[in-house]
Amino acid sequence: MGYLVLKTLLTALIVVAVSEISRRFPLWASLLVSLPLTSILAFIWIYAESKDSAKIIEMSYSVFWLVFPSLAFFLILPLLLKQGLAFPLAMTVSVFTMAGLYAGSVWLYKTFV
Numbered sequence: 001m002g003y004l005v006l007k008t009l010l011t012a013l014i015v016v017a018v019s020e021i022s023r024r025f026p027l028w029a030s031l032l033v034s035l036p037l038t039s040i041l042a043f044i045w046i047y048a049e050s051k052d053s054a055k056i057i058e059m060s061y062s063v064f065w066l067v068f069p070s071l072a073f074f075l076i077l078p079l080l081l082k083q084g085l086a087f088p089l090a091m092t093v094s095v096f097t098m099a100g101l102y103a104g105s106v107w108l109y110k111t112f113v
Contacts, residue, residue: 007045011038039063065109069101 014037022029043056073094080090 007041011041014041036063061113062109065113066102066105069098069105072101073098 014032018029018032021032039059042059046052046055046059076097077090077094080093081087085093
């Protein structure tokens with residue numbers, strides 16, 4: 001249980017740090033957000049708990065193929081905002097588009113990889 005609390009606190013600390021940094025240094029916060037911190041932490045936790053490199057290999061390949069839908073999100077959201085769409089609607093459209101792309105990417109991954 002203590003290990004779960006440590007993982008949760010460390011992950012939350014990173015999110016809070018990025019949020020605070022973004023107020024003064026948006027570019028640096030963006031750099032931190034763009035790093036695959038979630039994946040790196042997950043790989044560390046998986047290895048620490050199981051020492052199973054095969055799980056990390058499989059997850060690495062999966063993450064690679066599933067990055068593309070999230071990249072689309074980061075293009076669609078600012079495009080919609082620049083077009084004058086209100087933030088809640090732009091966010092909703094972007095999230096649903098990304099979800100559709102994730103579904104397609106998962107199907108492609110399961111079918112062809």
